Amino acid sequence: MVGLLFLVLPLAGLIIRAPWRDAAQVLTSEAATSALRLSLITATIAALITVLLGVPLAWLLARPTLPGASLLRALITVPLVLPPVVGGVALFTLLGRSGLLGRPLYAWTGFAFPFTPYAVVLAQVFVALPFLVLSVEGALRTADRRYEEAAATLGATPLTVFRRVTLPLVGPGIAAGAVLAWARALGEFGATITFAGNFPGTTRTMPLEIYLAVETDPGAALLLSVLLLATSVAVLVLLRGRWVRRW
Amino acid sequence: MSRVTTRRSTLIVATAAVSLLLAACGNAAGDSGGASTSESTITVAAAASLTEAFTQIGKEFEATKPGTKVMFNFGSSATLAAQIAEGAPLDVFAAASPATMKTVTDVGAAEPPRDFVSNTLEIAVPKGNPGKIASLRDIADKSKKIAICAPQVPCGAAAVKVFAAAKITPAPDTLEQDVKAALQKVSSDEVDAALVYKTDVIAGGEKVAGIEFPEAKQAVNVYPIAAIKGSANPAAAQQFVDHVLSSDGQAVLAKAGFAKP
Numbered sequence: 001m002v003g004l005l006f007l008v009l010p011l012a013g014l015i016i017r018a019p020w021r022d023a024a025q026v027l028t029s030e031a032a033t034s035a036l037r038l039s040l041i042t043a044t045i046a047a048l049i050t051v052l053l054g055v056p057l058a059w060l061l062a063r064p065t066l067p068g069a070s071l072l073r074a075l076i077t078v079p080l081v082l083p084p085v086v087g088g089v090a091l092f093t094l095l096g097r098s099g100l101l102g103r104p105l106y107a108w109t110g111f112a113f114p115f116t117p118y119a120v121v122l123a124q125v126f127v128a129l130p131f132l133v134l135s136v137e138g139a140l141r142t143a144d145r146r147y148e149e150a151a152a153t154l155g156a157t158p159l160t161v162f163r164r165v166t167l168p169l170v171g172p173g174i175a176a177g178a179v180l181a182w183a184r185a186l187g188e189f190g191a192t193i194t195f196a197g198n199f200p201g202t203t204r205t206m207p208l209e210i211y212l213a214v215e216t217d218p219g220a221a222l223l224l225s226v227l228l229l230a231t232s233v234a235v236l237v238l239l240r241g242r243w244v245r246r247w
Numbered sequence: 248m249s250r251v252t253t254r255r256s257t258l259i260v261a262t263a264a265v266s267l268l269l270a271a272c273g274n275a276a277g278d279s280g281g282a283s284t285s286e287s288t289i290t291v292a293a294a295a296s297l298t299e300a301f302t303q304i305g306k307e308f309e310a311t312k313p314g315t316k317v318m319f320n321f322g323s324s325a326t327l328a329a330q331i332a333e334g335a336p337l338d339v340f341a342a343a344s345p346a347t348m349k350t351v352t353d354v355g356a357a358e359p360p361r362d363f364v365s366n367t368l369e370i371a372v373p374k375g376n377p378g379k380i381a382s383l384r385d386i387a388d389k390s391k392k393i394a395i396c397a398p399q400v401p402c403g404a405a406a407v408k409v410f411a412a413a414k415i416t417p418a419p420d421t422l423e424q425d426v427k428a429a430l431q432k433v434s435s436d437e438v439d440a441a442l443v444y445k446t447d448v449i450a451g452g453e454k455v456a457g458i459e460f461p462e463a464k465q466a467v468n469v470y471p472i473a474a475i476k477g478s479a480n481p482a483a484a485q486q487f488v489d490h491v492l493s494s495d496g497q498a499v500l501a502k503a504g505f506a507k508p
Contacts, residue, residue, distance in 0.1 A: 097392070098436040114437055115392060115420035197421030198397070212424075215325045216399045 011229065018222035026220045027227055034201045035209035036227065039186055042117060042205065046124035047182035050132045053125070054181075055174060058136035059166075073137075080130040087126050088194025095122070096195075119196035120203050124185035131184050132177040139173020140166075179239050183232055288316040289483045290336070292327040294343035294401065294470065295427040296366060296444050300503040301341070307499070308490050315483050323425035324348075325400045331356055331475060338484040341472040341491070343426075344401030348471045360471035362508035363491055364500050366444045367467050368405050370458040371433045371451060378439025383409070383460045386440060389418040394432040394441040397422040401468050402429070406442045408466035430455065444468075446504040469508050 026032060060066065061073060079087055095102045097112035106112045113119040143166070151165045152158075167174075189207040196203040204212075206228045213221035293301050298321045305317040320327065320337065324347035331340055332354045340357060342348040343366070351357045372380050378391050386393050395417060396403030403422065410417050420438065423429040429441040434454040448457035472491055474484040490496050 092435070092437070096435065096437050112392070112437075193424075197394075198423065199419065199421050203421070212397065212399075215323075215329045218329075 014222060014225055014229065018226050019219040020223075022219055023223055026217075026223045031200060031209060032220075032224055032227070035204055035206045035224075036231070038117065038120070038201065038204065039206040039228075040231070042120045042124060043182050043185040046121050046128055046185040047178050049121070049125050050129045050181040050185075051174065051178050054129055054132035054177070055136055058133045058140060058177075059162075061133065061137045062140035073134075076130050076133050078130075079127050080134075084127055084188065084190030085194050086190075088123060088191035088196075091119075091123060091126060091191065091195040095119075114195060115197040115199065115203060117196075117202055120192055120205060123191035123195045124188045127188050127191055128181035128184040132174075132181040135177030135180055136170060136173050139170045139177075143169045143173075175239070179236060183236065186228070186232060286314055286316070287480050287483050288318060289338040289478070289480050289487060290318045290320060291339040291341065291487060292320045292322070292331065292335075292337045293339075293341040294324040294327075294347075295321050295425040296343055296402070296446055297321065297341055297470075298427065299450050300446070300500050300505065303499050303503075304491060304496050307495060308487055311490070312483070312486065315486075317487065321427075323400050325350075326424070336479070337475050338478040338480055339472065339474055339487050341470060342401070343470055344404060344468050345471055346404065347401055348473065351473070351475075355476070357473040357475050358485075360473035361488070361492060362469050363472050363497075364505035365467050365469045365508050366446055366505055367463040368402065368409060368442055369445045369448050369463065370440050370460060371430060371443045371448050371455050372440045372458060373433055373436045373438075374454050374456055376456060377436070380440045380458060382458070383413050383415060383462060386410075386417050386419075386442065387415045391418075391440065392438040393417065393419045394421050394423055394429045394438045395419045396426055396429055396442070397424055400425060402426040402442070402444060405466035405468050409442075409460075409462045412465035413460075413462040444504075449504045467506075470505075 057076065061069060061076070063069075066072070082090075092099060092114070094100050095105075095113045097103070097106050097114065102112055113122060147165050147169065148161050151161045156164070187207060188205070189211065192203065192205055193208055193211075198204055198208055198212075200209075206224065210221050210224045210228070213224055291301065291305070298319075301319060301321075305319060308317055309315060324342040324344060327337075327340065328342060328347045328350035331337055331351050334356075340348070340351060341363070342351075342360075345360075348357070348360050352360065370380060370383065370386070372378065378385075380386075380391070385391060386395075395406045398404060398407050402425075406417070421432070423432070423441075426443050426447055430443050430447045430451055432438045433441045433443070434451050440458075443451075445457070448455055472488055474481065474488050478484045491500075
């Protein structure tokens with residue numbers, strides 16, 4: 001009960017203290033709408049990328065006879081426990097303009113990741129991928145392998161088995177993982193501000209906009225926070241009903 | 248482990264824990280005495296640009312006043328001002344602009360501030376100037392990667408003034424929360440140029456080169472310092488402020504590149 005209050009009361013405080021008289025002006029301002037639009041677009045793209053990268057990885061991890069599985073799982077869990085700012089610094093050292101991979105990339109194409117929306121997506125994928133991988137791995141492990149084996153004995157190729165048996169079985173698990181990844185990406189701050197920078201419309205996502213507003217206009221910060229909270233809750237509730245049969 | 252050994256080791260651990268707890272409580276009670284003990288601590292919140300100079304001043308202050316310890320909280324003046332206005336337990340505030348100090352004095356949280364130094368902007372480029380930046384005009388070049396401070400922090404407000412004076416529309420790629428973040432982008436060769444303070448170019452050392460520009464004089468940032476009301480150590484706080492204003496403090500600041508207020 002105490003735990004629940006601890007989680008719920010701050011959110012209630014947010015809603016109660018927000019200056020609702022200014023809501024119309026703040027929530028429709030250029031800064032707020034561009035930040036929200038950037039956040040929604042990047043988080044959705046990041047969630048899709050985590051599904052593309054994460055599902056095969058989770059499938060690999062769920063195989064019963066994988067050598068070094070625990071090491072692999074530990075590596076995948078690292079972004080989960082790493083402070084996001086450290087993640088941002090790490091991405092910098094790899095993909096910054098003078099980074100290990102970034103320097104040859106810049107020399108070759110004149111393109112560098114920092115200060116672009118691509119960097120925002122990258123930072124979000126980095127922090128959200130473990131959520132998806134571990135969630136899908138869990139779903140794969142609890143799925144009954146006998147269905148796959150039965151399909152194989154009936155003559156289905158491994159690809160057909162994956163496509164027509166495995167995927168539908170773990171579909172809800174993937175959806176749940178994707179939603180979790182999306183929510184994590186939406187709230188990402190530390191890695192974004194360190195790696196991607198902070199510029200309105202390009203890299204200033206909602207969390208960054210709120211951080212800025214805390215200093216300049218605390219009332220606006222409260223309203224924007226409630227907006228982000230409401231958006232996240234709305235999507236979670238919607239998706240939970242339609243796509244996720246088993247949470 | 249047998250039952251007897253388990254119980255004994257539990258007892259040992261419990262005794263150790265309790266004695267540690269008592270020792271910690273004893274120490275805490277001693278420290279919070281404040282005036283009654285010889286050890287007192289003050290926490291100074293200062294603009295990021297004061298990092299090197301104030302760290303040096305802090306050491307000298309502790310040497311002249313044995314028993315006093317100075318802790319620093321360097322960061323964006325705007326962030327620190329907001330925290331002090333909300334009641335953060337700090338003893339001294341040194342801001343990089345009168346505007347950020349005003350956030351604190353408006354709510355009556357500080358004693359009357361005194362100006363102690365001033366600072367002007369300079370263009371910082373990575374060593375070797377890879378972006379071939381020559382003047383303020385290059386800051387408007389969209390093809391170059393530029394970092395400037397966000398407008399609500401002092402160095403950003405000064406940047407807005409110099410751009411207006413030079414009639415240039417800047418094309419920054421990122422608006423940093425404090426001047427050290429902007430400097431760091433330059434020293435790690437992530438941007439072609441950043442608009443930081445003269446003192447930051449000096450602090451950046453070999454990794455950073457500076458380019459002066461005439462319009463900098465249009466936006467001189469005066470730094471005020473004030474003791475915070477409700478401090479646990481008002482005497483030590485005021486002594487620190489006086490030390491900063493004294494010739495010793497001013498000498499350290501001048502060496503770091505600050506100018507007279």
